[in-house]
Amino acid sequence: MPKNIKGREIAEIIPDKCIACQLCIGECPINAIDMQGGAVRIDPEACAGCGRCLDVCPANAILFEKPVRKKMTGIGQKPHPLEGYRGIAVFIEAHDGTGAEVSWELVGKARELAEKLETQVLGFLPGTDVEPVAREAIAYGCDTVYMVDNPLLQKYLSRMYGRALAHMCNQVKPEILLVGATSLGRDLASVVATQLETGLTADCTGLDINPQERLLLMTRPTFGGNIMATILCRNHRPQMSTVRPKVMKLPKKDTGRRGEIRTFDLETSQEVVQVPRIIDFIPRAAEVGGVDITRAEVLVVIGKGACDPRHLPMFEELAMLMGGTVACSRPVVQSGLLPHIRQVGQTGKTVAPKVYIGVAVSGAVQHLVGMQGAEKIVAINIARQAPLVQIADYALIGDYREIIPKLIKGIESRIKVIR
Ligand SMILES: Cc1cc2nc3c(=O)[nH]c(=O)nc-3n(C[C@H](O)[C@H](O)[C@H](O)COP(=O)(O)OP(=O)(O)OC[C@H]3O[C@@H](n4cnc5c(N)ncnc54)[C@H](O)[C@@H]3O)c2cc1C
Structure with a gap:
């Protein structure tokens, strides 16, 4: 590890790998990184060795090893709030007994990310009579599917679905939750993020993992699409992201795949729904x-x-x-x-x-x-x-x-x- 004259371990750019995206420049809290002659440069004397540039670099072009944080084990010390969260969960959107294609696209992406984190892909499936959809989720790549099967979940209502999905998150504690950015998914993701008091990055066009810190790198266009920003959710779990249909590739379905289906009970009643009666359900033009x-x-x-x-x-x-x-x-x-x-x-x-x-x-x-x-x-x-x-x-x-x-x-x- 390179050190500066004060003996501090510092980050260094690997010129062959750097794509000059400048994300590290924006991330550096002390302005120790700049562009010189078209190349990114870290000022060795200014660098504080925080490693934040490493977290955002999409090209692995930063040479730096973060010091491992000591675990708190002493009596009376509170556990770290992020501890105990494991697995990548995908909200499985189901309509009339069929899973939405975007959910399978996200299961495919979750598999890829799960390999980097050496963890499981979990399906979260609220609905009514959704067991066939749970089996389909396993065929597309889920290891375990958690269902809340309840007649009150027959048609989408923010309050009921939000309650069901937040309940699953509280019980299972996934470190990541991916939701398809359909009109239903957009509404639901914001409700759940609010209930869980976590962050949500909407409409991501790229997802990757920083395996050292188990961070989800959520990339999306910003400033009117003129730059691509990679957003991190460091201090809250799950890390939540919505992704539009067709952004991720649809994985191959393997009906011979084995997985587990678990059912959750959700204590609820018609009063919680707060909608006395659904008068009509108007499908989108495309449907x-x-x-x-x-x-x-x-x-x-x-x-x-x-x-x-x-x-x-x-x-x-x-x-x-x-x-x-x-x-x-x-x-x-x-x-x-x-x-x-x-x-x-x-x-x-x-x-x-x-x-x-x-x-x-x-x-x-x-x-x-x-x-x-x-x-x-x-x-x-x-x-x-x-x-x-x-x-x-x-x-x-x-x-x-x-x-x-x-x-x-x-x-x-x-x-x-x-x-
Ligand atoms: C916040 C924000 C969101 C946006 N969202 C979207 C979006 O969702 N979708 C979107 O499309 N845009 C979006 N835009 C607009 C976007 O920035 C561009 O202005 C737009 O995509 C340009 O459309 P265009 O390529 O049709 O037109 P132009 O950029 O004007 O291009 C016209 C092209 O036609 C070619 N041409 C002209 N005559 C002929 C001919 N006779 N034969 C062959 N070629 C010819 C020209 O060479 C030129 O390349 C957004 C902009 C902002 C700020």
Whole structure:
């Protein structure tokens, strides 16, 4: 370990690994880190050896070994408030006997994180008649599923679900709780975080682990999407995060996997619910056959440069020929050409189609965070330097008004040959 002239053990940058993200600069409490000539530098004489830069570095580019904190064992000493928390829990969202896909995506991510922490993946499943969903959770990667099976949990109500999930957390004490950022999950996560008096990082686009300190590194866009911040919850448990659908990869289902299902009783009554009677339950448009761009395998995404109502039929034809649907960037919604349910990006939907075709989409960061999970990216753009062109698997440089009719013709002639 390098030391400064005062003999203090200090952190050092590993230049080959450093990606110059500057997160360490923001984290350093005494401004001992800065940029010099495009490279990050730690001032050895100023460094206090706190190791906070190590916690936030996403590239393992900091050489530092944190001193191991002494455990409190003496009589009369209070146990550390973070002790005894183990396991990565995922809230399993269930509707009419089916688990939400985002829950399985999070179980897949939890497995990856659990390996780094050498711990278990736990499913927390409140609902009514949800045992088949519990078995599905095991097939996707849970080691143990905790259920609260109660008739009062048939339809989602913040108070009841919040009570059930907080109860599970208090009993099982997971160190991490992941919740899908669906409309239900967003509401529930905030209720539970408030009840447990812990922190919550919403809409994370990346999750990782600092195994030394068992900290969850929760990364999400901030400042209007212009920087990616990695947020830590040091002093409270569980560390809570919501993640949107399609951000994490869906793991493979293994129906032969073995796991344990445990049931919790939850003492509750209709009075606790405080809703005398549910009059109606109105499903989202997507659930009654409306457009759901998150489920499409092919997306033809219209950008501002192609925001022309006369060309909409052409985009729809291309999408139809490829078995897909039309989506768009934010300016297209702002122009009124397409509704918000078709918007891709930070303030729209996160999508992960097999094929994403961006037509005159520049690829601003707020758009990219919503479509980076696409398997193949095609960019049609007049500008070679557009960010979307830079990350695309295939780029067609030119005017979309010339390119798309040719694409349609080409696909139609292939369909004729196949027939
Ligand atoms: C807080 C915040 C949240 C945001 N959330 C989102 C979001 O969720 N989703 C989102 O999309 N944006 C979002 N934005 C807006 C984002 O910053 C960009 O402004 C937006 O994504 C740009 O959309 P665009 O690529 O369609 O348009 P532009 O950036 O204007 O790009 C148009 C592209 O069209 C190309 N072009 C022009 N004419 C042609 C032609 N004839 N043929 C081929 N190519 C052509 C141009 O070269 C250019 O690359 C957000 C912004 C903020 C501040």
